[in-house]
Amino acid sequence: MIGVQSDFNYLLLDESGTGVNWNFTGIMDELSFNLETDPSPAEWNWTDPERWSSFWKEASASERTETIQYTKRNGDVIRLRLRSIPSRNRHTLILFSAESSTSGSDIPGLFLADPELRAMLFQKSANAILLLDPERDTVVENNATAVRYFESETPEALRNRSFPSLFSDSSFAEAYSSLKTTFTETENVSREAELQTLRGKKFWANISFRILSSSRNRLLLVQIKDVTEKIQAEKSLAAHEANLNAIIENSEALIWSVDKDYKLIIYNSRFESMMRKYYGPTLEPGRYVFPEGVSAENIRNWKSFYDRALSGDRFSVNGTRPGEKEGETVFSETSFYPIADPKGKITGVSAVSVDITEKKLAEEKFRILFEHSSEPHVLYDENGIFECNPAALNMLRCRDKNLLLGKHPASFSSELKPDGSAVQESVQETEERALKKGSYTFERMYKRMNGELFPTEVALTPMTLRRRTVFLAVWHEFTERKEYEDSLKRAKEIAEAASKAKSDFLAMMSHEIRTPLNGVIGTVSLLEGTSLSLEQKEYVDIIKSSGQNLLILLNDILDLSRIESGQLKLEPQPVSAASLSEDVVGLFRSMAEEKGLKIESKLSSTVPNWIVADPFRLRQILMNLLGNSVKFTEKGRISLNVEAEKFPNDKLRLIFRVQDTGIGIPEEKLELLFKAFNQLDSSTTRKYGGSGLGLTISKKLAELMKGEIIVKSQVGRGSEFSLSILTEKLDYKVPAGIQELHSKNLARIALVSIRDVSLREQIKKFCERSGFSVRIARSGGDVIRIVSEEERIGIFLTDLDLPDKTLPEILDELKNSNPNLRLTVILFMENEFRNSYYMTTEGLFNRPGFKIFMMFKPILLDELAKNFDKAFPVQTVRENRSGNETQKLSERIPLKILLVEDNVINQKIALRLLSKLGYSAETALNGVEALSHLEKTEYDLIFMDIQMPEMDGFETTQRIRKNDRIRKPVIVAMTANAMEGDRERCIEAGMDAYISKPVQITDIESAIVHLFSS
Structure with a gap:
């Protein structure tokens, strides 16, 4: 096959290495062979034939690239670059060119030469x-x-x-x-x-x-x-x-560059506008950087800068240069950088000159402030303090500045804070916080050079100074403030100790007064139940009235103490404003009528049926205001008017106005009304009596209710006391039985265990509106745990089946763990269970101690309210009853009772009160005796005094609850401890209820009815 004319040099060899196609355009005359006569390249004039043989052996199998020397006709040696491309028909294409040639990179000549070659080159x-x-x-x-x-x-x-x-x-x-x-x-x-x-x-x-x-x-x-x-x-x-x-x-900076001959390469417009006046019209790239007229010394300085950068150094120098304005000189910082070509050879210098006049002035201002500040300042870096002001030297009592330089400020710090606690963070952590926040303030105790400790507040601020981070520490010594704070702390501790001593004294006096008072009032109560002559009855009434007045005074003193110490807590619950008003007026009706006074109450139509308030404290305020009106009014009338005003956020402002036609109060004496132990004058005390505490307590209670008491009065015409409180409206009527329980702080918790989320929330809100706190149980295990922990659960509302237990299983476990447990249960059932086994006595209802009410879904709140009424009937207890009536309680609820009381008089009174209810009781003088009795006898009920010798009531109760050998009786605290928190301490100790002395027979009866009625 003959060669095709092309600039592309190629040789196509068959599998034997013989040429079948070729083109050698451009180099044919240089080679000493002819393929038509000598088609085998192996015979060619290769300088190294073995290299060609090695190349060919691998070229026929895969692509190869090789450079091989060849001797031309004239004896010169040429280097040929070879590339092999094997084809599918066992032919091999060799592309080659002289090493200095640019031909061979294109392939046009082959495309028309041979379709097979074209296809092969296409794919490659x-x-x-x-x-x-x-x-x-x-x-x-x-x-x-x-x-x-x-x-x-x-x-x-x-x-x-x-x-x-x-x-x-x-x-x-x-x-x-x-x-x-x-x-x-x-x-x-x-x-x-x-x-x-x-x-x-x-x-x-x-x-x-x-x-x-x-x-x-x-x-x-x-x-x-x-x-x-x-x-x-x-x-x-x-x-x-x-x-x-x-x-x-x-850029505001001047930027330019010069070559090794100090000729300008490039520059920015800022440089041009600044320097044109010195260079004139000749300013252009390639011009000598130094304008005419520059001094030789100035040129030497600048050349030294350029030469230093040309040697590879990067650096900055500070100095002055001409400013933009005529005759202006500015401070500048000029940075020099070497310029290198791609091979790293330095060819010139770039320069950046920045105006630092403002920075220089700021530094000077900082230096002046630093030096002359009255606050101690130090500057330090990783090498320690490198500058400080005279105030720092004075604070540390150091005469020589050199003694501080190089030391870290932390070396003067102790390991304590001014409050005496240990320093927790390290120096590194302190500095990291300052870097993160920009500034960090902390307090430390520092040491002067003479070893004296002093309290200091340190403000630590990081700064950049000469392109490195340093810290400025400003110290503020507060020795005087620390001494003042220490004196305040001591005064606070003294005041707290005095307050505690006062509280302890009041608690002790309360207990010591209530104990004999219990004997007095209890004995009078017993006397009232006997046959008395008219004269004896009059004496009994005097003793009873005096005892009650003494008890009121004692309670007032305790209330004032609780309020002032912040210990008195309100207990909001649903209250009927109408019933409460009528009840209070009713209490004073007979007293008013005896004085010939007309007393009435009026309720505005704006007042809702039910509100949320603390009924006990609201009643206390109204009784004080009405009691004063009855006391200080000799003729005319007294009225209690109740109104309501809307308030933002669905709140109500309820206003109780007590008006009378009494003696009135002089305007200048009105401010004395609410001061403790104060009367308007001594004659008032002599004529009307009273401690002067009632209005003080009422005003403070009103403020706790987010309200106030306002007084209007005219001497001889009467007074008006307006009590306002902030409350909210309720649409639900709380059953009277529940109100009675709440008033005695009994059964305040509702336990709810209902699977359906919507129904559960509905029942929860209903219970809360009824004055209950709500606990949620999600399983039978939760129910058993909560009942064992909480002593004041009044009602249990539940589904029949919980995730892990059925209701019968839960009730059986509760009864086994506490045989004396009494619990009201409302069960929500599906309709298909109406005629089921659970409705039978054997199925669910034959469980002593549990009062069970059943409701079928869907649950209607009206029906639920009716069941609440049934579950909590009013337990009416009258003070005057016959012996036959009182006997009925012991017959209806027979109990084995133990009375634990160390005071013999109180013991006798309690036994007599119990006997009037038909009960006899065994006695113990202290906790040790009580435990001894319990080892031998099983009791249903224990009345437990708290303060007793040898073992008090708290410890006795806890031992009873922990002793598995003792059957767990119901325990009721009967104590003269009436301070804030005493009731809660009794319940936490494991007691079931609480009665404070002096004890009334109605208190005992109410507790028994509630705890054992089911």
Whole structure:
């Protein structure tokens, strides 16, 4: 086969290594062989034949690239670069060129020479190759890379496609039409353009065009190389350069660069505008950087800076330079940086000069403030203190500044804070906090040079000074403040000790007074139940009234003490404003009528049926106000009017107006009304009596209720006391039985265990409106745990089946753990259980100690309210009853009772009160005796005193509850301890209820009825 004329040098060898096709354009004359006569390259004049043999052996199997020396005709040695491409028909294509030649990088000559070679080169090329019909601009043939470039599903999908349609927009297509006129057969024409794939994805490419022609055919060879990354990099670089130029041009600094000969390379507009007046019109790149007229010394200095940077150093110098204004001089900081070429060779210097005049003035101002501040200042870095002011020297009692330099401020700190606690954070943590927050303040005890400790507040602030981070520590000594704080602390401790002593004294006096008072009032109560003459009855009434007045005074003193110490807590619950008003007026009706006074109450239509308030404390205020009106009114009338005003956020302001036609109060004496232990004058005390505490307590209680008491009065015409409280309206009527329980602080908790979330929330709100605190149990295990922990559970509302237990299983476990347990249960059932086993006595209801009510779903709140009424009937207890009536309680609720009381008189009174209810009781003088009794006898009920010798009531109760050998009785505290928190302490100790002395028979009866009624 003869060679084809082409700039591409190739040799096609068969499997034996014999040439079958070739082209040596451009170097044929230099080689000393002829393939037509000598077709085997192995016989050629290789300088190293073994190297050719090694190359050929591997070239026929895989692509190889090698450079081999060859001796030309004239004896010169030429280096040939060889590349082998094996084909499927066991032929091997060798592409080669002289090492200095640029030919061989294109392949146009092969495309018309041999279809097999064309196909082979198509598949081997890393670039996309298209053969176009130059007349129609359509694709005739394409390689696999083109299929991948253009995201074509098959090679055939590109065939017959218009080449201009592959450009991303029409501008490129139009440019291609103009470019076609320049295509030749002798050289490539290359352009960069944006193309698009068949799926619309765009990419940038370098496109090479060349005409291929033969006697039978003419084609356009198009080689395409993806250069998207290069174009994007160029654009990014251009944008970066544009940004950099913008920064340089817009910088307030003077920026310029010079070469090794001190000639300007580039500079920004700021440099140009500043320096044009010195350079004149000759300022341009390539000009000598030093203008005419500059002194030789100045030139030497600047040359030394440039030379230092040319040696590779980067540095800054501070100095002065001319300013923008005529004759102006500014402080400047000029930084010098070496400029290096890509090989690292330094070719010039860049300089940046910044005006630091303001910074310099600020530093000078800081220095003046630093030096002359009365507050101690120190500056330090990692090497310690490097500057301090005279105030710091004075504070540390240091005469020589050099003694401080190099020391860390922490070396003067102790390990204590001013309050005596230990320092927890390290120096490093302190500095890190200052760096993070910008400033950090802390307190430490520091040491002077003489070892004296003093309290200091330190403000630590990080600063940048000469391009390094340093810390400014400002110390504020507060020795005087610390001494003042210590004195306040001591005074507080003394006041707290005095307050505790006062509380302890009041608690002791309360207990000591209540104990004999219990004997007095209890004995009178017993006397009233006997046959008395009229004279004896009169004496009993006097003793009873005196005892009650003494008890009121004692309670008032305790209330005032609780309020002043912040220990008195309100207990809001549903209250009927109408009933409460009528009840209070009713208490004073007989007293008023005895004096010939008319007393009445009026309720405005704006007042709701039910409100939320503390009924005990509200009643206490109204009784005090009405009691005063009855006391100080001799003729006329007394009225209690109740009104309501709307308040924001669904609140109400309830106003109780107490009006009378009494003696009135002088205007100048009104301010004395609410002062403790104060009367308007001594004659008032002599005539009317009283401690002067009632109004003081009432005013403070009103303030606790977010209200007030306002007084209007005229001497001789009467007074009006207006009590206002903040409350809220309730739409639900709380059953009277529940109100009675709440008033005695009994059964205040409702336990709810209902699976349905909506029903559970509905029941929870209902119970809360009824004055109960609500505990939620989500399983039978929760129920058993909560009942064992809480002593004041009044009602249990539940489904039949809980996740882990049924209700019968729960009730059985509760009874086994506490045989004396009494509990009211409301059970919510599905309708299908109406006639089930659970409705029988054997199924659910035969469980002593449990009062069970059943409701069927859906649950109606009206029906639930009726069940609450049934569950908590009013337990009416009358003071005057016959012996037959009182006997009925012991017959209805037979009990084995133990009375634990160390005071013999109180013991006798309690036994007599119990006997009036039909009970006899065994006695113990202290806890030790009580435990001894319990080892031998099982009791249903224990009345437990608290303060007793040998073992008090708290410890006795706890031992009873922990002793598994003792049957667990119901325990009721019967104590003279009536301070705030005493009731809670009794319940926490394990007692079931609480009665404070002096004890009334109604208190005992109410407790028994509640605890044992089921």
